[in-house]
Amino acid sequence: MTGRVIVITSGKGGVGKTTTNANIGTALARAGKKVVMIDTDLGLRNLDLLLGLENRIVYTIVDVVEERCKLKQALVKDKKNPNLCLLAAAQTRDKTAVTEEQLKNICDELKEKFDFVLVDCPAGIEQGFQNAVAGASEAIVVTTPEMSAVRDADRIIGLLEAKEEIKSYRLLLNRYRPKMVNAKDMMSADEVVEILSADLIGIIPEDAGIITSTNKGEPIVNDEKSLAGRAYRNVAQRIIGNEVPIINFEEEMKLLPKIKKFFAKFLNKGKEN
Amino acid sequence: MAENIFAEIYNKILGLFGQAEPKEDSKNTAVSRLRLVLMQDRTNLTPEIMHRMRKELIEVLSTYVELDKEALELNFEQEREQMALMLSIPVVRAKDEAEIEAAIKEKEEAKTSVEDSDENNKESEEDDEEENTDESSEAKEENDEEDADSSEDDEESDEDSLKQEDDSSSGEQKDSESEDEAVDSDEKDVKVESKKESKVKKEEK
Numbered sequence: 001m002t003g004r005v006i007v008i009t010s011g012k013g014g015v016g017k018t019t020t021n022a023n024i025g026t027a028l029a030r031a032g033k034k035v036v037m038i039d040t041d042l043g044l045r046n047l048d049l050l051l052g053l054e055n056r057i058v059y060t061i062v063d064v065v066e067e068r069c070k071l072k073q074a075l076v077k078d079k080k081n082p083n084l085c086l087l088a089a090a091q092t093r094d095k096t097a098v099t100e101e102q103l104k105n106i107c108d109e110l111k112e113k114f115d116f117v118l119v120d121c122p123a124g125i126e127q128g129f130q131n132a133v134a135g136a137s138e139a140i141v142v143t144t145p146e147m148s149a150v151r152d153a154d155r156i157i158g159l160l161e162a163k164e165e166i167k168s169y170r171l172l173l174n175r176y177r178p179k180m181v182n183a184k185d186m187m188s189a190d191e192v193v194e195i196l197s198a199d200l201i202g203i204i205p206e207d208a209g210i211i212t213s214t215n216k217g218e219p220i221v222n223d224e225k226s227l228a229g230r231a232y233r234n235v236a237q238r239i240i241g242n243e244v245p246i247i248n249f250e251e252e253m254k255l256l257p258k259i260k261k262f263f264a265k266f267l268n269k270g271k272e273n
Numbered sequence: 274m275a276e277n278i279f280a281e282i283y284n285k286i287l288g289l290f291g292q293a294e295p296k297e298d299s300k301n302t303a304v305s306r307l308r309l310v311l312m313q314d315r316t317n318l319t320p321e322i323m324h325r326m327r328k329e330l331i332e333v334l335s336t337y338v339e340l341d342k343e344a345l346e347l348n349f350e351q352e353r354e355q356m357a358l359m360l361s362i363p364v365v366r367a368k369d370e371a372e373i374e375a376a377i378k379e380k381e382e383a384k385t386s387v388e389d390s391d392e393n394n395k396e397s398e399e400d401d402e403e404e405n406t407d408e409s410s411e412a413k414e415e416n417d418e419e420d421a422d423s424s425e426d427d428e429e430s431d432e433d434s435l436k437q438e439d440d441s442s443s444g445e446q447k448d449s450e451s452e453d454e455a456v457d458s459d460e461k462d463v464k465v466e467s468k469k470e471s472k473v474k475k476e477e478k
Contacts, residue, residue, distance in 0.1 A: 147303050147310075154311050184298035191304055195311065 003034075003111035006118055006239070007136035009160075011152030013123030015144050016174040019210060021120040022050040023229070024140075026219040027236030029084035033115040036075065036085040038106070040132040041122040042097055045089035052079060052217020053086055062090035062097045064106065071109055080222070085114075095127050100134035107135025116239075125159060133160070139169035140201060145176060145187040154196055170201035172235065177206045178249035188250070202235035204228050205249050312349040323347065330360065336376045339365040 008021045018041075025037045038061065039047040048054045059074035064087070071087075078084035087106070090097060103119075110117045121132035133139070139160050143153035153171070160166045173189050180186035193200050207228035213220040220229040221236075227247075234244045318326075327347050334340060341363040350359045368376070 147307050150307055151310060151314065154314065158315070181300075184300045187300050187303055191300075195304070195307055 001112065001115070003114045003116055004138060005107045005111055005136045006116065006138045006140060007121050007133050007166075008118060008140045008142060009121035009129065009132065009156055010123065010142040010149070011125060011156040012143075012149045015142050015149050016204070016210075017123070017142050018046050018050055018120055019214070020140070020142050020172060020174065020204075020232075021047060021118055023219045023221045023232040024236055024239065025084060025116075025118050026051075026078075026081065027221040027233045028116050028118075028239065029078070029081040030221065030233075031236055031240060032083065033240070034083050034113070035116045035118065036087060036110050036114045037118045037120060038087045038103075038110075039089040039120045040098070040103065040128065041120060042089045042128070043091065043094050044122065045091050047120050048076075048086060048088050049217060050214055050219065051086060053088075054217075057086075057088045060088045060090040061106070062093050065098050065102045071106065095122070095131065098131060100131050103131050104135040125155065129156075129159070133163060133166065137165055137167050139166055140172050141169055141198065142172045142174055143192065143196075144174050145181075145189075145192055150187070150192055150195060157196060157198060169198065171196060171198040172201050173203045175206045176203050176249060178253040182250055182253060189246075200246065201238055202231060203246055203249065204231045204235075316349055334362065336380060337373055338362075338367050341365055 008017050008024070010017050018039075021037055025035050029035045037047060037051075039045050040061070041047075042062070045060075048057055053076050056076050058076075059069040061074065063069050064071050064074045074087055075085040076088065078086070087110075107117055107119070117135075119132050119136055122128035141153050141156055141160070143149045157169065160169050171193065173192055176189065177186055181188050187195075189200065189203050205227050207220065207226060209220050209223060209226045210228060213223065213226075219232075220226050221232045223229045227249075231247060234247070237244045327345065330347070331340070331342055331345060335342075344363045346359075346361040348359050350357050
């Protein structure tokens with residue numbers, strides 16, 4: 001079996017790379033795929049927190065590279081889903097502890113046993129980024145509808161296009177606020193896509209549930225009611241290759257006032273009679 | 274009565290909210306600012322180079338038309354996949370043929386005179402260098418003199434030797450001197466241009 005190695009990157013920090021990684025990984029595993037996530041953010045690891053696995057980590061990626069353990073020993077199984085594994089970053093080391101070559105070897109080894117290898121990339125365009133991209137053949141560029149995030153995404157796309165190993169990349173628009181878009185106070189998805197001229201893999205609405213789910217160490221895709229969770233599950237389906245239409249959040253937001261108006265009319269009619 | 278009072282209050286409240294300043298869409302500002310900044314990011318051209326490009330374009334175009342140099346606009350614009358260099362030039366008036374020819378002649382003359390002065394400068398610099406190397410080689414041994422010269426196999430030194438030959442030959446054949454020089458200058462033009470191109474390419478990288 002040869003799995004797909006996908007790097008999740010953004011350039012700018014704080015746009016939701018790690019959240020995206022945890023949720024797409026969990027959603028793919030829920031869909032029955034064997035998934036391993038690699039946290040390459042050495043010194044600033046967080047993926048374990050979002051998955052609630054921080055207490056189970058014994059060995060890290062640096063232990064694997066420095067041959068203190070076997071790769072298989074360092075993989076931490078998810079609490080709920082046996083299809084899902086994590087290879088954690090070392091918290092006490094910096095980006096120089098692992099080289100591009102070493103990371104590529106780890107990815108090559110893992111993709112023999114898993115359907116998907118998701119690489120969580122650190123912010124920035126320095127060595128950490130180069131390392132994370134080294135073993136991947138696909139990329140998901142996470143951005144938000146803010147100027148600084150879009151600009152950094154453009155830079156990342158430029159760097160990805162220069163890499164021969166990266167065969168395709170797609171854009172994930174995170175923290176989308178349909179109300180602000182309707183009020184023309186936020187760039188719409190169409191505008192961001194046009195500016196970056198990249199294919200869109202999904203739109204995730206801003207959701208307070210993301211914070212509570214992080215508090216609990218449980219990805220929001222496990223919450224059936226959450227809109228963001230639904231959006232992430234759709235993204236996972238698109239990665240697998242199933243066609244799922246992108247939810248139009250602007251229209252969905254407009255629907256509520258429409259229903260209110262309808263009932264208001266109904267009530268007024270009742271009064272008149 | 275009561276209805277009127279309510280209507281008044283209603284209108285007042287409406288007035289309070291309605292008369293707020295017409296809001297500018299901050300999204301449009303963001304989009305246009307982003308477009309501009311991304312253009313600069315993607316092209317990688319420094320303002321200096323843009324300025325130079327502008328200047329040279331004005332030079333070329335003013336041979337054929339009289340233009341408003343101050344109002345000339347040179348910008349990159351992105352349309353989907355394609356990036357375009359947009360040049361907007363207010364034309365004061367088109368020149369007639371005689372004027373154009375005169376301008377071309379004037380330009381060519383200016384070119385040759387500039388090149389001549391350039392050559393003179395270069396030669397004087399080169400002479401200095403040669404003197405220095407000669408002195409140092411003399412200080413050593415006479416046998417090493419040739420080796421020292423040949424070790425300097427930069428393009429410049431090759432050109433030097435070529436020029437020296439030209440100079441000596443031109444001294445003998447005074448009649449054909451002007452023709453030789455013309456050919457030389459043409460060749461140089463090509464060289465200088467190719468160097469410029471490679472420089473620009475490096476900067477783009």
